[in-house]
Amino acid sequence: MKVAIIGMGSVGRGLIEMIATKDLGMIVTGIADSKSGIINEHGIDLQKALVRKKETGLCGDPKIKAMEVVTNAKYDVLVEVSPTNAETGEPAISYMKTAMQRKKHVVTSNKGPIALAYKKLISLAKKNGVELRHEATVAGAIPVFHTIEHGLAGNEIYAIYGILNGTCNYILTRMADEGLTYEQALLEAREMGYAEADPTYDVQGIDAAIKLVILANTVWGNGVTLDDVDRTGINLLTPDAIRLAEEEDCTIRLIAEADRRTDLLRVSPRIIRKNHPLVVNGTLNAITIVTDMARDITLIGRGAGSVETASAIIGDLLFIATCYDRRS
Amino acid sequence: MKLEMKDSPGQLVAALKPISDVGGNIIAVIHQREPDSTDDTLSVQIVLELPEKKIDSLIELLHKADVHIQRIGHERLLYRRTVILIGHLMHTDLSDTVDRIDTTGFAEVSELAMSMPAINERSSSRLTIKSVTRDDMDRAMGILHKVANEKDLLLIEPLEEMA
Structure with a gap:
């Protein structure tokens, strides 16, 4: 299977490393980052590309733009792993549309396009008879969409709720364990590389809300947007509040919840029993899926990380390889 | 009994x-x-x-x-829910906040734990609310939501089982 990869940040590099070292039956024929691109229909030397990226900051030729790779490279699947643009979803949306118009499958970890334009993109995929898969957009390595689509096939999905932001979960875990203030815990999360310089997206629950929108749209096709989510962040929490919860054998976690029966879409800090399956520590993610037949299923795993996210992308790629002709 | x-x-x-x-x-x-x-x-x-x-x-x-x-063991109120409120609780008249629940007749604040780190800093409190029925509890929560909004308080509710 021939693959072109757009984006060479931590996710892109993790993916390229795994394709280079594991025998997955994939040939990478195109790579682009924000400033350069490389096309080779016989297969790019991945180790060389990784070294070049590390040494020069560019993966290929600065004259080759990402859109050229999307338009001209020979591939079966476009992997779109450029950074999320939550406002417009561009330029990723254009890359995806172009690839699908060329009747190429698309696999992405990019939340922007899926949260903003899922309906349009999925109908374009259907029209062209290709797959659009985005396992890596929600909860990193956790195969939540595979579980719902295949493992829980035939079940009615009533509700989905859980912990979808590792940064917030890390901050809350540290506030509870060490009695840190929110500011101290945030500083620590930054030092550990778990929080961005501008943590707004994470701590105000926007990232979790975007993932909730993606879940709801994918599972129920209800066309909800970020504005439909009732959202409260963790930035106003006090260590005292967590201690007051602990006196009752509870703690506080940022919970994202979507319930189809009540049209509920909400991200908010909640009091939760310490022994509840969703109470995971550090940067872990956890999701409970509530269904009619299987009842509750809870998945726990790593919500971020380079190789962890690559795991979700590779899962999508190999699913496509199994379902469609490998040799094409 | x-x-x-x-x-x-x-x-x-x-x-x-x-x-x-x-x-x-x-x-x-x-x-x-x-x-x-x-x-x-x-x-x-x-x-x-x-x-x-x-x-x-x-x-x-x-x-x-x-x-x-x-x-006869007498427990008038059957439903119990514990919430946490964070904000300027004293400056925004805590007794009024409690009264807004207590005066409903169908729910009451049965426990209140509080911590006040320093004057002008936000304080945190844990309220246990009791009510006769589940519907009454939801109504009481609605009132609390409104009060929290008015007084710019952060209301943290428990995660209820969704199944």
Whole structure:
């Protein structure tokens, strides 16, 4: 299977490393980052590309733009792993549309396009008879969409709720364990590389809300947007509040919840029993899926990380390889 | 309530009938034969929900049915939910916040724990609210939401089971 990869940040590099070292039956024929691109229909030397990226900051030729790779490279699947643009979803949306118009499958970890334009993109995929898969957009390595689509096939999905932001979960875990203030815990999360310089997206629950929108749209096709989510962040929490919860054998976690029966879409800090399956520590993610037949299923795993996210992308790629002709 | 009655056919039904007569709802009936009981009486524990002010008529009816009431444990409010409020709780009149729930007649704040780190810093409090029914609890939460909004307080609710 021939693959072109757009984006060479931590996710892109993790993916390229795994394709280079594991025998997955994939040939990478195109790579682009924000400033350069490389096309080779016989297969790019991945180790060389990784070294070049590390040494020069560019993966290929600065004259080759990402859109050229999307338009001209020979591939079966476009992997779109450029950074999320939550406002417009561009330029990723254009890359995806172009690839699908060329009747190429698309696999992405990019939340922007899926949260903003899922309906349009999925109908374009259907029209062209290709797959659009985005396992890596929600909860990193956790195969939540595979579980719902295949493992829980035939079940009615009533509700989905859980912990979808590792940064917030890390901050809350540290506030509870060490009695840190929110500011101290945030500083620590930054030092550990778990929080961005501008943590707004994470701590105000926007990232979790975007993932909730993606879940709801994918599972129920209800066309909800970020504005439909009732959202409260963790930035106003006090260590005292967590201690007051602990006196009752509870703690506080940022919970994202979507319930189809009540049209509920909400991200908010909640009091939760310490022994509840969703109470995971550090940067872990956890999701409970509530269904009619299987009842509750809870998945726990790593919500971020380079190789962890690559795991979700590779899962999508190999699913496509199994379902469609490998040799094409 | 714990009841004592004659251990003969039909007695239990006779004891339960007055409960439905006054509009009560039986939640559980625990029937345990005392191993060292030699007489012909039967002890039964009943957990029930009663409309307000009906307990006296129930007692009267049970007496008439020749059922002896051994004990009445009285818990008016069945639903309990604990929430946390963060913000300038004192400056925004905490007693008013509590009153807004207490004056409803269907819910009340039964416990309040509080921590105030320093003047002008936001304080945190844990409130336990009790109500008669689940609907009343939801109504009380609605009021609390409104109050929290008005007073710019952060309200943290418990995660309810969604299944």
